Amino acid sequence: MRAYVRTIAARTLLLALSFCLFAATSARAEVYGLVVGIDKYQHLPSLAGAVNDARDIDNALRTMGAKKVILLLDGEATRDKILQSWRDLTDEAAPGDTIVFSYAGHGGQEPERVVGSETDRLDETFQLAGFQNIRPGNRERILDDEINLLFAKARHLKIIFLADSCHSGTMTRGFDSRSGVLRTRLGGYGAIIDDPLPKPTEATAALNPEDLDNIVYFGAVRDDQVVQEIKIDQKPRGALSWSFARALRGNADTDKNGKVNTAELARFVTESVRTRSSGRQHPQMTPRGKPAEITLNVGKPEPDEFERPATLSIVNAPANNSLGGELTNVTLAARENADLIWDYASGDMLTSNGDVIAHLGPTASAADAQAIVDKWLLLRDLAQLAETNPLSVRVEPNDKLHRSGEQIAIQLGGHNHPKLTAFNLAVDGTVQFILPAPQDPDPRYHGNLKQGQPLRFPLKVVAPFGADHLVAIAANAQNAQLINALKKLDGRKAAGKLRPLLRQALDGKTFQLGYTGIFTAN
Template sequence: MKTLPRLLAACIAAALPMPALAAQTYALVVGVDHYPNDVSLDGAVQDAEDVYRSMNEAGFKAIKFTNEEARKDDIRKAWTDMVTEAAPGDTIIFTYAGHGAQMPELIPGDEADGLDEFLQLPGFDRNRYEETSKEIIVDNEMNAWFAEAEGKGVHVLFVSDSCFSGGMSRSIKGKTRLAPAVKVKLAPPSQEAISGANLKEADFKQVTVLAASLESQPTPEVIIDGQPRGALSWSFARAVEGSADRNGDGLITRIELEDYVFSNVKNRSEALQVPNFTPQVARSESEVVVTLTRGIPVKAEEGAAANTDAGRTVKTAKELGWTGTIALQIDGTAERPQHADGAGTPFRWDVASGVFYTPNGDVAAENVGPDRIQAVVDKFVLLDFLKAMASQNPGSVSLTPAKDIYAAGDRLRFDAPPGRYPNMLVFNLANTGEVQFLDMQAAGTNSSEFKLTDVEVVKPFGADHLITISTAEPVDAIGSVLADRNVTAETLLQALATRLDGKEASVAIQPLYTRETL
């Protein structure tokens, strides 16, 4: 499609000299779980509530529609009212969490793949299209909406946590935000669906779209903090809270948003998704997509860590929601390990087969007996701690070729570029629960990119997690712990909590899921 390749989006805003002079930001938030005529979802409304809360706290003028409230006429009126009220230089952010779907193109020759994409609202019934067609929002219609804002000099950020095509090779028990395609060619649901077809991506200079995943991928609901969620919505809510504002100036640039969202969607989806921006490249290095009208930095909350970088408050893992436990369902008879009495959607351990499953339904480890279960549990407790740290300061690493799962014999390359801090630790949390020390670079040494080249996938199979931590804090003591060949995840967690919790540190996480054959 043209402007909405996967109907997920982010927006643009003009660079302003000071947050105190920031233009107004408006927010239109839509989330749908309940689909009377289709498979319902579990986490889209929670996504909308989370995003709406973060936008209110940021000082945006926000309106929210969830479930049966999400009627096209009401959403369209809210958009029109925002465009009417907004002044040139203001921003409208439109977020959507729910089903997306495809249909034969409404205007012949309009789409390269012959398909239009649409957002599916609760009132739509594909078996009664003529009666319910006004309860979808087609990509062409959204082009027309965006053109109204751009014609007035208003910037648009569209963030849509849905999907339209793609398949996955990982075993996921959660739902995907993909409704069945409409197979037959239908009449356009509105005049806007016709006029919007004439608008091309190049016509928009003040619209940015952030998609939840690439066209070849689905958008699954994943478990975050024990609950079904959309990884993009969760990450965007944290970004708006200020976590994406690296320099604390109250403005989130396109580059800052990219760096933050790409890393955290990968972390929270366990590498099932790669977000997609349109346009693919920022229009300028200083292009602003979100203006935090209340301004950042904010005053530290009572009891919050006082350490800051560029005016940002650094919170501890517990302040970010880490509990030090995971939820675990044990199928069979076995003693419950420590730190496995948490709440929410559980991990699952099949005692008889020895298979340990993630809350998403992935195989995380094989051959897990009573002698190994504590190590595996402790690994995921530590991983949750690292994900909490990454949520406020994510780093960047890469695994090539990029896949959601790898088979025995596949060869890989892992790259961890130097961060903006002088010290770096690199280690692997293996699917066995073992901690494998890979590298340490400390201040005073020649900092360089860490690379693992031509790595072959071999047994045991499951989920490994390659970790890099960059910081200005001393890392020699942590490196000493890592260098112990018998170090456990629990011991490493204690060292990291003592030395880095609440301190400025960048964490990058690269999930690596493997199996014997695909």
């Protein structure tokens, strides 16, 4: 679809999720922001994280020194207000300045209004707070053709469009209702009745984003995926918006020079969204038209929170049980505020994002649950360590739920260092050292990497089922301290012991780190 929106992901009006890299090409260049977040819909299912997203991005833009930011939340974000705010910013901005336009809320699709203008015969839309498919609410939407026209009229500016929304697709994996309420940013609706919006001209409908070299998009999901709100720091969020705001605060500054460029932003956001969503979202960067390199001045990255305990909800347990008192590094919480949910009756352990990560069984002890908690805390540490130096670790062919006997593979790529260390955190929390294994007859396990050559490991799905997590670390030399720690803990439920040892072994070292979950079922 020739729409900006379309370009990105989720076949959305580029809505699909675009992401930003703004900055200045000269010392005088300024950054402006138009930030929209809508949770409270009058006629569509409400969301819970879009306003959190908008406030976070607004704060990040102001912190990094944006000259002017317009924040529109819920009912304030009307069609007229958004379009007028855009005009105000483009009128004030000078050539070479950057405008960041971010949207968090529902997206949708409808039949194209100019026949033949879209390859899939569908226009993509932002659905605003008062939207419905009949008058007067059907005016409260913005279409991809309109967005394209806005951008085409501002070719003297750099534009960053972040759309934490989707227009079509399905869930990567199912959502277990024991984890709470599932909220997605796909707002389906019927045919528009008595449309009050003017039909675009054929010229407007034919606008091609590839003709513009001043725009950078980041898509939060692929066309076949849905944007699911997830829990981050005990708050509902969009993974794209959270990652983007964190990048602006300096966490994407790989070389620690106080600036973030296009490549750093792309790498950071891509891996951060995938990791934080447990592979449920794969952001798509679509810089059509070869946009100019953009560099953004940023501050120091946010500090990591390694010591914060996990929050756990125990459900379907006997009244007045003492299970919580037997666990360490855990704060008991209501299900809606928990990182992990332990269904005591079935023995299943779930994440707040709807995945069953372990089947402990109905006779599971507090020690069994502790092993999963320790593993989850280690994964949180790994996610933070991986942010500024990510290594791509992917499940092939996809991150769906894989069944017993299925053939899959792990692929590593994007490495800049020649030596590899890898280990697995099994379903039950067992540490399993994998490589380097220099005596193994298969050279892939020797721990050597060649730049530009991905490494692929075929696997077959077998019991026990749940979620394994394969961790890979690339460095210029093998880390003897880390390897010795992994060998000593190999075969033990010792993620809790590995946490401080891993941080100590990596402290002050140059490395890339990545991990991926492998979700399985019988």
